[in-house]
Amino acid sequence: MRREWIVVVLVGAVLATGCVSNKKYQAALTEADNAKMELEKARQQKSAMEQQVRTLKELNVKFGNEAQAVRDELQRVEHGRDAERGAIEGRTKDLEEKVKALSAQNRNVKQEYQDVKRNNDTLKSLVARYQKELKDRSHSGAAAATVTPNQLSSGTAQATQAAASAAMNINKVSANDMVLFLGLKQDEAERIVGNRPYRVKGELVAKNVVPKETFDLIKDRISVTP
Numbered sequence: 127m128r129r130e131w132i133v134v135v136l137v138g139a140v141l142a143t144g145c146v147s148n149k150k151y152q153a154a155l156t157e158a159d160n161a162k163m164e165l166e167k168a169r170q171q172k173s174a175m176e177q178q179v180r181t182l183k184e185l186n187v188k189f190g191n192e193a194q195a196v197r198d199e200l201q202r203v204e205h206g207r208d209a210e211r212g213a214i215e216g217r218t219k220d221l222e223e224k225v226k227a228l229s230a231q232n233r234n235v236k237q238e239y240q241d242v243k244r245n246n247d248t249l250k251s252l253v254a255r256y257q258k259e260l261k262d263r264s265h266s267g268a269a270a271a272t273v274t275p276n277q278l279s280s281g282t283a284q285a286t287q288a289a290a291s292a293a294m295n296i297n298k299v300s301a302n303d304m305v306l307f308l309g310l311k312q313d314e315a316e317r318i319v320g321n322r323p324y325r326v327k328g329e330l331v332a333k334n335v336v337p338k339e340t341f342d343l344i345k346d347r348i349s350v351t352p
Contacts, residue, residue: 244302244305244312251302293346293347293348293349294307294308294347294348294349295348295349295350295351296318296322296324296327296330296348296349296350297322297323297324297350300319301315301316301318301319302315304318304319307347308344308347308348309343309344310336310340310344314335314336314340317335317336318330318335318336321333321335323350324350325350326350327341327345327348327349327350328341
C-alpha cells in the first residue's frame with residue numbers, strides 16, 4: 127500500500143514537471159500493478175495464516191478433549207484394578223482361614239484316631255490278660271474239665287464287667303485302665319498318675335488334677351486304699 131502511494135506521488139511529480147515520457151509512464155503503471163498484486167498476495171497470505179491459526183486452535187481443543195478422555199479412562203481402569211485387587215485379597219484371606227480351619231480339624235481327627243487306637247490296643251491287652259488269667263484259673267482249679275470257647279468268652283465278659291464295676295485304686299492302676307474303665311481322657315489319666323499318691327479322693331480336685339465335674343462322675347468308682 128505504501129509503495130502504491132509512492133508510485134502515485136512519483137507520477138504526479140513527473141506530470142507536474144511536464145517532463146513525463148510515455149516509457150516512464152508505462153513503467154510507473156507496471157510498478158503500480160505489481161504493487162497491487164503484492165498487496166493482494168499479502169492479503170491472501172494473511173487470510174491463509176488466520177485460517178491456519180483457527181485450525182490449530184481447533185486441533186488444540188480437540189487434543190485437549192482427547193487427553194482428558196484418556197485421563198478419565200486411565201483413572202477408571204486404576205479404580206477398577208484397585209477394587210479387583212481388594213476383592214482378590216479378601217477371597218485369598220477367606221481361603222487361608224478355611225485352610226487353617228481344615229488343618230486344625232485334620233489335627234483333631236488324627237488325635238482322636240490316635241486316642242481311639244490306643245484305647246483299642248489297651249482293650250485288646252486287657253482282654254488278652256483276663257483271658258490268660260481265666261485260662262490259668264481253669265487249669266489250676268479242682269475240676270479238670272476243659273473250658274469251652276463259650277465258657278471262656280462268658281468268663282472274660284464277667285471279669286471285664288467286675289473290673290469295671292469295682293472301685294479302682296487310683297494310687298496303683300495304670301493310666302490306660304483309667305481311660306478304659308473310668309472313661310477318662312488320656313491326659314486326665316496321665317495327670318492322675320503323675321500326681322500320686324493320694325490320701326483322700328478329694329485331692330483330685332484340690333490339686334486341680336481333674337475338674338469337679340469329672341470327679342463327680344468317677345468318685346464312686348475309685349478308691350485310694352493302699
